[in-house]
Amino acid sequence: SQQGEEDPQALSIQEGENATMNCSYKTSINNLQWYRQNSGRGLVHLILIRSNEREKHSGRLRVTLDTSKKSSSLLITASRAADTASYFCATDGRSNYQLIWGAGTKLIIKP
């Protein structure tokens, strides 16, 4: 079963603009992770945010977590062509540590 749902399914923006994608989940979690997947490649871990954290930064990435709304957002600032990829969120439930993945947001950065 898929707990995380990313929104939007696809996003196309101009290089230099900011990109925001969202993830919603259904049950209480320990952690939420974001991964990037370039076409034809494996997934690469971007950031992990714990349930007691509200915001986390890593370079041009900013992740927020709202446990009351069961949602997270990933912001990529000053986008680059190399950011073109699919982005997935993954959550692990409090009672079941299995990671549950969403279907991803496909991000296209236009030069």
Added chain:
Amino acid sequence: EAGVAQSPRYKIIEKRQSVAFWCNPISGHATLYWYQQILGQGPKLLIQFQNNGVVDDSQLPKDRFSAERLKGVDSTLKIQPAKLEDSAVYLCASSSQGFTGELFFGEGSRLTVL
């Protein structure tokens, strides 16, 4: 540090044939995962190992899929016989942090069943 190695990268077979995928995780990583990723979807967990023991194989179609992790290191995923709907990318991942840590993925093995 060497990453997660997978082979083969691509495999084309006919339905009812068999196929095997191999994974070598990052050295020292106790947890190993096999995921199936169908085009346009997120990864779906097939099986999770902790050392050489199975932690979760609830979504593994056991009538046709099997997996083993010898000596808690390398792992092999086998499909026999393959069906058309098995066409997907099979991703191997490993983790040093137990159940909830960062996963390191291989490049995947893309299977096409004709």
